Amino acid sequence: MSASSAPEWLITTVGAVRDLMIKRLEANSLEPEAKREMEMALEELDVMWEELQGQATLLMRENERYAEFFEYAPDAYLVTDAGGNIREANQAALELLKAPRAEVAGSPLSEYIMSEDRVSFLSCTVALVFGSAVKPHTLALRLQPYEGEPFEAELRVRAIPLKKSGVGGLCWLIRPAA
């Protein structure tokens, strides 16, 4: 039973139940019918475990590949939640905002928008979050990075389900204006 991608506690518990079943079988204390049932259950457990492990390994590999894509996309991407707080930022976005990840994560995206552009930014966000706009939007705004001078940028935004919760979030593609 190989178990490289399941949580540790799960591996330990399945192992313990399996050992218990084997001990029962070896003790020869079971009726022939009960013994047969136990052997079948054990076999089934092994098959199911292998199958789920295979699925989990495949999914983890795919997750890793797509997560790497997000992190290393040549474009700056941010994902915000319904409250406008930044949930995810890739490397290109951190470089563009000239900010460390710890500074960006959890902070409102509006903090990086120049005050005169915040109204149009917020009305676009509200329209997307509350579903009155479903198509991707493009905004031309001035961004204020964490360090350095403000710059003109084009922000393209679309709705995206958030990781784990599945609740709607927004995905922002940011490009400095040409």
Add this chain to the structure above:
Amino acid sequence: MAVQLEELQEIWLHLRAHVDQLADERQHYQEFFERSSEAYVLTDAYGTIGEVNGAAVDILQRRKRYLRGKPLAALIALERRAEFRRNMSALLARAPGSQAAWRSIVVAPGERTDVLFTGRVIARSAHIGGICWRLESLT
């Protein structure tokens, strides 16, 4: 026996939940990749194509099934291929996370497309995990 079966049932449900959570996370990033209006291609460090999104398929003019496993350089016009490989090697020689862009010609049956390739090196725990490419048609 009944107690053990109950325990097994519980373990099974936990493992199922673990797999479901992995599937949800995969969907999050996969959707992000697939639904992007930008054209993206993921290759390994040798330039072999792993994933291509819909927008990239439109530029490369080949089916996804055909593209997966092919060297990206094989889609470049013969006379520009050596230059493409040189640029890719130079990019890979730089630090993980580095980015570079250059123009090249993509060939498909009966078609040549002027494309701007922007590649960013994927870092994977102290070694290069591959390259994430953005393709922009300039034709």
